[in-house]
Each structure stands twice: as structure tokens, then as C-alpha cells.
Amino acid sequence: MAKVSNQVSSSYFSRKEHWESSRWHPRRYGRIWLGCLLPALIVVFWEFASRQGLVEAYQLPAPTVILTKLIELTQSGELAGHIYITVYRVFAGFLLGSVVAIILAVLVGFWRKAEYIFDPIIQAFRSIPSLAWVPLFILWMGIGESSKITMISVGVFFPVYLNLVSGILTVDRKLIEVGKMYKLSFLQQVWRIVLPASLPSFLIGLRSGLGLGWMFVVAAELMGASQGLGYLLVLGQNTLSPETILVSIVLFAIIGKLSDWVLKLLEARLLRWQDRFVRGG
Amino acid sequence: MALVLEQVSRTFNQVKAVSDVNLTIQAGEIVGLLGTSGCGKSTLLRAISGLDQHYTGSIVLNDHVITGIHDTIGFIFQEPRLLPWLDVKANITFGLKGAPADEIERALRFIDYVGLTGKEALYPRQLSGGMAQRVAIARALVTSPETLLLDEPFSALDAFTKMQLQDLLLRIWQKYQTTMVLVTHDIDEALYLCDRIIILKGQPGTVVDDIKIKQQRPRDRGSVELAQYKTDILAKLEINNG
Numbered sequence: 001m002a003k004v005s006n007q008v009s010s011s012y013f014s015r016k017e018h019w020e021s022s023r024w025h026p027r028r029y030g031r032i033w034l035g036c037l038l039p040a041l042i043v044v045f046w047e048f049a050s051r052q053g054l055v056e057a058y059q060l061p062a063p064t065v066i067l068t069k070l071i072e073l074t075q076s077g078e079l080a081g082h083i084y085i086t087v088y089r090v091f092a093g094f095l096l097g098s099v100v101a102i103i104l105a106v107l108v109g110f111w112r113k114a115e116y117i118f119d120p121i122i123q124a125f126r127s128i129p130s131l132a133w134v135p136l137f138i139l140w141m142g143i144g145e146s147s148k149i150t151m152i153s154v155g156v157f158f159p160v161y162l163n164l165v166s167g168i169l170t171v172d173r174k175l176i177e178v179g180k181m182y183k184l185s186f187l188q189q190v191w192r193i194v195l196p197a198s199l200p201s202f203l204i205g206l207r208s209g210l211g212l213g214w215m216f217v218v219a220a221e222l223m224g225a226s227q228g229l230g231y232l233l234v235l236g237q238n239t240l241s242p243e244t245i246l247v248s249i250v251l252f253a254i255i256g257k258l259s260d261w262v263l264k265l266l267e268a269r270l271l272r273w274q275d276r277f278v279r280g281g
Numbered sequence: 282m283a284l285v286l287e288q289v290s291r292t293f294n295q296v297k298a299v300s301d302v303n304l305t306i307q308a309g310e311i312v313g314l315l316g317t318s319g320c321g322k323s324t325l326l327r328a329i330s331g332l333d334q335h336y337t338g339s340i341v342l343n344d345h346v347i348t349g350i351h352d353t354i355g356f357i358f359q360e361p362r363l364l365p366w367l368d369v370k371a372n373i374t375f376g377l378k379g380a381p382a383d384e385i386e387r388a389l390r391f392i393d394y395v396g397l398t399g400k401e402a403l404y405p406r407q408l409s410g411g412m413a414q415r416v417a418i419a420r421a422l423v424t425s426p427e428t429l430l431l432d433e434p435f436s437a438l439d440a441f442t443k444m445q446l447q448d449l450l451l452r453i454w455q456k457y458q459t460t461m462v463l464v465t466h467d468i469d470e471a472l473y474l475c476d477r478i479i480i481l482k483g484q485p486g487t488v489v490d491d492i493k494i495k496q497q498r499p500r501d502r503g504s505v506e507l508a509q510y511k512t513d514i515l516a517k518l519e520i521n522n523g
């Protein structure tokens with residue numbers, strides 16, 4: 001009896017091993033393979049549903065229609081301009097917001113008086129939903145670039161600031177003592193211990209700041225713009241062209257993901273030393 | 282050339298942790314501070330190191346009252362306390378302030394000395410507990426301290442690694458004659474390493490005995506003499522008749 005079951009399991013294993021060494025095994029192409037499965041199915045089903053007239057084309061055009069629109073916009077040269085201006089706005093807002101956040105966070109993190117001065121007001125402003133500023137900024141700065149970039153930087157500011165401050169304030173006291181034993185000056189301690197130690201949390205702040213930057217650029221461009229991916233959304237709505245809206249949405253997804261990926265690469269490079277939880281399987 | 286503690290006491294929130302410690306440590310001596318947990322060993326060591334300055338009494342090193350952290354004192358903590366973003370080599374040179382070329386040369390010498398050759402480029406997360414503590418030892422040695430303070434440096438390690446590192450410490454002592462103050466709660470460790478064992482007891486901790494271990498080093502961990510000392514110490518700590 002035992003022998004039989006033994007044989008069964010061994011043949012099971014040999015088949016399993018064969019599968020494991022095959023080039024289609026999830027372990028080799030695994031993540032991409034598994035990750036593409038659902039989107040591919042959805043797209044196929046969507047195309048099918050559109051062609052069969054199960055959904056109305058003026059509400060949800062077929063993937064091929066969207067693709068055609070994308071190609072059309074690319075060839076007319078329009079799209080590059082929209083993408084450029086949107087990326088420019090996000091980048092400028094991200095830079096501005098991060099720089100202000102870093103300066104304030106370093107002040108607050110290292111100097112208790114600065115914390116007493118700045119932190120209450122920053123916390124108070126934080127409770128205002130940032131989008132509520134939009135009308136005011138437009139009133140102050142018009143609908144030009146400066147109001148949009150300011151808006152985006154407000155969105156970027158908070159996550160960067162909050163994460164960096166908490167990173168600085170939670171540096172392990174034990175490591176600071178090591179610095180003290182070697183008589184590091186205050187600036188050396190900041191540079192050689194506190195900043196590297198708060199880098200992980202700073203990078204988390206940057207990444208969520210960038211995510212908010214993309215959210216805010218949409219808001220800013222919806223409010224009033226004559227160019228940009230957000231403007232395409234408005235245009236699509238006004239010209240009853242859902243494919244334009246969907247082109248814009250897809251591009252937001254792709255570019256947003258790409259920019260996050262750049263930060264992720266930077267993070268992986270800078271945090272090579274980190275001991276991180278790795279999921280099995 | 283000595284380290285002298287006069288009437289050192291330390292109070293935390295109105296509660297006395299150590300009380301009136303008087304102690305003279307000669308240059309080149311290895312002195313153990315032995316006592317049960319919570320009797321103020323770490324507190325005393327931190328006072329000597331200058332990390333804690335809120336004690337009363339005075340601590341004199343080479344005829345100068347210590348008022349802060351001293352260049353010639355090195356500290357090895359219970360945990361390695363390596364900087365996780367620096368590799369082994371950079372961790373070891375952390376305390377050096379010389380020219381980079383000299384630093385690297387010096388670091389390499391100590392990497393070899395503590396037995397970490399080939400591991401220079403590893404990050405702390407890639408090290409075992411014993412290896413990490415070796416790095417910490419090298420980091421403390423690289424600045425050539427005259428006095429080394431060690432706070433239960435091996436208590437988190439397994440028995441074999443512990444013995445290896447104890448021998449490493451003795452080799453260091455033979456080579457540099459570094460004065461060492463070793464805090465421990467491990468009687469065997471104290472007996473194996475120390476010229477003198479100061480026994481602390483009570484809360485607040487006070488010095489209850491000062492035992493000279495006259496045996497020549499290297500000592501035999503299993504020798505009858507050491508076993509006799511151990512019985513005496515256990516009696517002093519009143520652990521056996523509890």
C-alpha cells in the first residue's frame with residue numbers, strides 16, 4: 001500500500017519538476033505573466049462586447065477605437081505637446097513642493113523652537129483639503145502656470161514634509177550615541193547619521209508626494225487649461241468623445257507609473273543596505 | 282596613568298541607581314564589573330564614557346577630571362550598533378578623521394585582525410551576530426583608544442562565538458595593553474578575562490567586593506581554581522542561598 005502511494009507521488013513530482021523547468025513556468029515569467037492575465041482578458045472581453053454592441057460606442061468605445069485615437073493624436077503632433085506640458089507642471093510642482101518641505105522639515109526636525117513655530121500652523125493647514133485652495137490660487141495668480149504649479153506643490157508638500165519630519169524624529173538614539181562617542185559635531189551628526197537614517201521615510205514621502213502631484217495636476221488642468229492631458233479630459237467631455245478621455249486616462253496611468261518607477265529605482269539604489277521583508281512564494 | 286572613580290552616584294527620577302562607587306583602575310588592567318541585572322553596571326560605564334554626565338562624584342582619567350567624551354576612550358555596546366547604510370569597511374572607519382588613504386589602510390589592518398577579510402563590502406544586514414560584533418570591535422579599536430569600555434559585549438552571542446571573541450579581546454590586550462572595563466553578568470566570562478572583578482550588588486548598586494584573579498592568562502576555562510572563585514562569587518552575590 002505504502003509502496004503504491006510512494007510511486008504515485010514520485011511520478012507526480014517528476015511531472016511537477018518538468019513543469020517547473022519549462023520556460024512558461026510562472027517562476028521565470030511569473031510576475032509579468034500573472035499580472036497581464038486579467039488586463040488581457042478584460043481588453044478582449046471589452047473589445048468583444050463593443051463589437052457585439054453590448055455597450056454603446058458613445059459611452060465606452062472599443063479598445064481598438066481608443067488605440068486609433070491615440071495614434072491619430074500622436075501623428076498630428078498634438079499629443080507630445082499635451083504630455084510635455086503636463087509632465088512639466090508635475091515636475092515643477094514636485095520640485096517646488098519638495099524643496100520647501102525639505103527646508104521646513106529639517107528646521108522642525110532639528111530645532112525644537114522651529115517645531116513650536118511651524119508645526120501647529122502646518123498641522124492646521126493640513127486639515128484643509130488641498131483642492132479647496134484652487135479657487136483662491138486662481139484668483140491670486142490667474143489660470144496661468146504659476147497657479148497650477150503652486151497647487152501641485154501644495155499637494156506634494158505635505159507627504160514629503162510629514163514623512164521627513166517623522167524620519168528625523170525617530171532616528172535611533174543608539175546610533176546617535178555612536179556618533180557622540182566619536183565626538184561628531186552637530187552638523188556631522190546630521191549629515192552622517194540623521195539624514196541617512198531618515199532616508200527611507202523621506203523616500204516614502206517623495207513617492208506619495210509624486211502620486212499626489214499627479215492627482216493635483218488633473219485638478220489644476222480641469223479647472224482651466226488650454227493644453228495638457230487634463231485639458232484632453234475636458235475636451236473629450238465637451239466634444240462628446242469618450243475615446244479622447246480614455247486616451248488621456250491611459251496616458252496618465254502610464255506616465256504616472258513610469259515616474260513612480262523612476263523613484264522606485266532610485267529608492268532601490270539608495271536603500272540597498274536596508275533589511276527588508278521579502279515575501280515568499 | 283589610571284582611571285579613578287570617587288564617590289560616583291547616579292540618581293534617576295529621585296531613585297538612586299548607583300551609590301558611592303570608589304574605584305581605581307590601573308593602566309593596562311582588565312577590570313570586570315560584575316553584578317545581577319539592574320544593579321547599575323551600565324549606568325556606571327556610561328558615566329565613565331562621558332555619554333552620561335548627570336552623575337555626582339568625580340571621574341579622573343590620567344589626572345584629569347573627565348567632563349565629557351574623551352578621545353582616548355572607546356565604547357563597545359551590547360548591540361553592535363553598526364550604521365546599516367555603511368558597509369563593513371565604512372563602518373570600521375566611521376570614527377577616523379584622517380586622510381582617506383590612511384583610513385583605508387588602517388581599516389584593512391583591523392578587518393584582518395578581527396577576522397573579517399573578504400567581508401569588507403557587506404552591509405550589516407548580511408552579517409551574523411558574531412560578525413557584526415567583530416565589526417563593532419574593529420570600529421572601536423581603529424581609533425587606538427587607551428581605554429576600552431565594554432557593556433556586556435558578548436551577551437547576545439552563542440557560546441562558541443562568545444569564546445572566540447573573548448579570545449580576540451585577549452589578543453587585542455596582549456598587543457596593545459588596552460585598559461579594559463568590562464561590564465558583564467557572566468561570571469565565567471569575567472573569570473576568564475579579568476585581572477580584577479568588582480562585584481556590584483543591590484539597588485542602588487554598591488561595590489561589595491573587589492577580587493584579584495591572579496592566574497596567568499590564557500586561562501583554562503575549566504580549571505579548579507576558577508571554579509573555586511566562581512563559588513566564592515556566587516556566595517558573595519547570595520545567589521546560592523536564595
Ligand SMILES: Nc1ncnc2c1ncn2[C@@H]1O[C@H](COP(=O)(O)OP(=O)(O)O)[C@@H](O)[C@H]1O
Pocket residue numbers: 293294298316317318319320321322323324325
Ligand atoms: N535612563 C534611565 N532612566 C531611568 N532609570 C534608569 C535609566 N537607566 C537606568 N535606570 C535604572 O537604573 C538602574 C540600573 O540600570 P542599569 O545600569 O542599566 O543596570 P545594569 O546594566 O546593571 O543591568 C535600573 O534600576 C534602571 O531601571
Ligand SMILES: [Mg+2]
Pocket residue numbers: 322323324432433
Ligand atoms: Mg546593562
